[in-house]
Amino acid sequence: MTDNDKASGEKPREDKQFFCIRGHMKSGTNWVCRLLNLHPEIHSSGEYHWNKYFDTYQQNRKILVNIDRIESESGTIRKHLEEMVRGCMVELADPAARLIGDRTPTTIHPVVLKDASYICVIRDLRDILVSKAFHTLNAPRVLSNFNVDEKLKALKPKFDADPWYFQKQPHELLNCEDFIRKTCRTWKNTINADHQTAKVHKNIKVKFVKYEDLHQNFRPVLNQLFRFLDADPKLVTLIPKWIQPGHREEKPNGFNRKGQVGDWRNYMTSAAKEWINAEAGDELLKLGYVESLDWSFEDVGRKRVA
Numbered sequence: 001m002t003d004n005d006k007a008s009g010e011k012p013r014e015d016k017q018f019f020c021i022r023g024h025m026k027s028g029t030n031w032v033c034r035l036l037n038l039h040p041e042i043h044s045s046g047e048y049h050w051n052k053y054f055d056t057y058q059q060n061r062k063i064l065v066n067i068d069r070i071e072s073e074s075g076t077i078r079k080h081l082e083e084m085v086r087g088c089m090v091e092l093a094d095p096a097a098r099l100i101g102d103r104t105p106t107t108i109h110p111v112v113l114k115d116a117s118y119i120c121v122i123r124d125l126r127d128i129l130v131s132k133a134f135h136t137l138n139a140p141r142v143l144s145n146f147n148v149d150e151k152l153k154a155l156k157p158k159f160d161a162d163p164w165y166f167q168k169q170p171h172e173l174l175n176c177e178d179f180i181r182k183t184c185r186t187w188k189n190t191i192n193a194d195h196q197t198a199k200v201h202k203n204i205k206v207k208f209v210k211y212e213d214l215h216q217n218f219r220p221v222l223n224q225l226f227r228f229l230d231a232d233p234k235l236v237t238l239i240p241k242w243i244q245p246g247h248r249e250e251k252p253n254g255f256n257r258k259g260q261v262g263d264w265r266n267y268m269t270s271a272a273k274e275w276i277n278a279e280a281g282d283e284l285l286k287l288g289y290v291e292s293l294d295w296s297f298e299d300v301g302r303k304r305v306a
Helices: 003-008 029-036 051-063 065-073 076-092 125-138 140-145 156-161 177-200 211-216 218-228 270-286 300-305
Strands: 017-023 042-045 099-103 117-122 205-210
Touching: 017 029, 029 042, 029 099, 029 117, 029 211, 029 218, 051 065, 051 076, 065 076, 076 099, 117 177, 117 218, 125 156, 125 177, 125 270, 177 205, 177 270, 205 211, 205 218, 211 218
Parallel strands: 017 099, 017 117, 042 099, 117 205
Antiparallel strands: none
16 A cells, blocks of 8 residues: 555555446346445446446457457456456545445346456336336437337327326326337346356355345345445444435436335236236246236226226
């Protein structure tokens, strides 16, 4: 450590530990990131999508014989890719932080840092569908960056004119079959990929946490996450109300819209249930979100007709 390091309180590079927050988009990775940042030794940020560099690396190994030979013998490129990521994470973080995290809503695979710990956030698919639909309609960049279902895109003018439109016409929000089915598949694939990666890479530390458990047992589950990262939970004595579970008021056109467990019941229809069960019903069963595929709810479409 240099004299400058001592004066600034900055920890030397070799004392840093790294972690990654992962999960399907709208699973609560942002919330978990903010909660962990309450700890004085932790600094996490994102979304940097370091995995894209490693996807390219893996692809090059498949098609370029020379690169594959070099990596098989020494792992030189992989080693320096990891060093690049660590260097960027350190430079982007609070200099005093001991635990530095990357939050990117994606899978663990490809493993970006082999010596990092991984927190994977899982959330009920049905709430993700509602949250993702609002997010898609809220963010023009989402509409431009992704191949968004045309039926969902057509709802945007109504939403722009009245942010409370879907509270008045709830049956329309989950009425886009292509959007529902694609989201179901990516949610299921993300969870399966993460469990498989954790099984294959036995040397990496992985902790799966349910969004719902963090809501229902807030401080105990948060403390578990701190301990998983080797951070003393007692150093977090005050948790501001604005970051605690849920929001005091709903903001349909806000990034932090509602943060509620079970909000899907306000928008679910029989058609959406059929699409969900067909694409990911088995995963909902496996994770305990439903007891059977005949899960009950009040169809908002039928309620409207009645």
